[in-house]
Structures are given as C-alpha cells and as structure tokens.
Amino acid sequence: MSSSSGSSMRTPRRRVAGLGSARSGTGHFWLQRVTGISNLLLILICVPLVISVAGEGHGALVELLRNPFAAVALSLALFSIAMHMRIGMQVVIEDYVHSEGMKVLALIANSFFTIAVGGVGVFAVLKISFGG
Structure with missing residues (x-):
C-alpha cells in the first residue's frame, strides 16, 4: 500500500507511543x-547555610554570600526551584484552562514570570557575592 492512501503499517500503539495529550508528557514528568x-x-545544603547566619544581621548574610560555595548553592537552588515552579504551573494551566487563547497567554506569562523571579534572585545573590 502506498502512504498516500492513508493506511499505515504501524500499529495503533506505535502511532501514539511516547506522545501523551500534549506530546511531551513523559519529558515533563521526568523533568x-x-x-x-x-x-x-x-x-538540604542551603537551609543550614541560612540558619547559620539567622539573627546575626545583614553583614553576616553578605559575608555568607561572598563565599563562592554558598553563592553557587543558593543560585542553583533558585534556578532549580524556578524551573520546577514553571513546570508545575504549566501542568495546571494545561489541565484547567480550556480556552486555547487563554491557555497560550497563561503559558507565556508563566514562562516570563518564572524567568523573571529566578533571574532576579540569581542576580541578587551574584551582586552581593561579587560585592556590588
């Protein structure tokens, strides 16, 4: 049979394998x-760092963030948390926003918001870390 006739040699399971409702469900699940x-x-790394300077004032926090280990750990945590937040909200939007136009706008707003939150947080940590 030719492919132009619309029939396929692939089984129904093979045609949908790995595709989910949004065609990326498995990737989102694992991410x-x-x-x-x-x-x-x-x-688990960052909480003890922050607790170690709790109640000691602004200067102690600045000194903590000037330590490269602490600055990198906090920056990675902010990045990872923002990414996790974006994925979680994306799932909620895809499941509960039914209008396609509103869904697209909400997904775009979700991406911009999480990039802004993560970016500003990492910028703040790096600015303090480098003495700015």
Whole structure:
C-alpha cells in the first residue's frame, strides 16, 4: 500500500507511543521529578547555610554570600526551584484552562514570570557575592 492512501503499517500503539495529550508528557514528568530531587538536595545544603547566619544581621548574610560555595548553592537552588515552579504551573494551566487563547497567554506569562523571579534572585545573590 502506498502512504498516500492513508493506511499505515504501524500499529495503533506505535502511532501514539511516547506522545501523551500534549506530546511531551513523559519529558515533563521526568523533568518535574529531577528538579524535585535537585530542589531537595539543594535545600538540604542551603537551609543550614541560612540558619547559620539567622539573627546575626545583614553583614553576616553578605559575608555568607561572598563565599563562592554558598553563592553557587543558593543560585542553583533558585534556578532549580524556578524551573520546577514553571513546570508545575504549566501542568495546571494545561489541565484547567480550556480556552486555547487563554491557555497560550497563561503559558507565556508563566514562562516570563518564572524567568523573571529566578533571574532576579540569581542576580541578587551574584551582586552581593561579587560585592556590588
């Protein structure tokens, strides 16, 4: 049979394998889990750092952030948390916003918002870290 007749040699299961409703469900599922695990590990590193300067004032926090290990750990945590937040909100938007126009606008706003939040947070950490 020719491909122009509309029939296919592929089985129905093969035609839909790995595609989900948005054609990227499996990738989002795994990325959500990976960012969740990285968030857990980074929080386990960052919380003791922040607790170590709790109640000591602004100067102690600035000194902490001038330590490259602390600055990198906090920056990675902010990046990972923002990415995890974007993926989670994307799933909610795709599941509960039914108008295609509103869905596209919400997905775009979600991406811009999370990029802005993560970017501003990392910028703040780096600015303090480099003494700006």
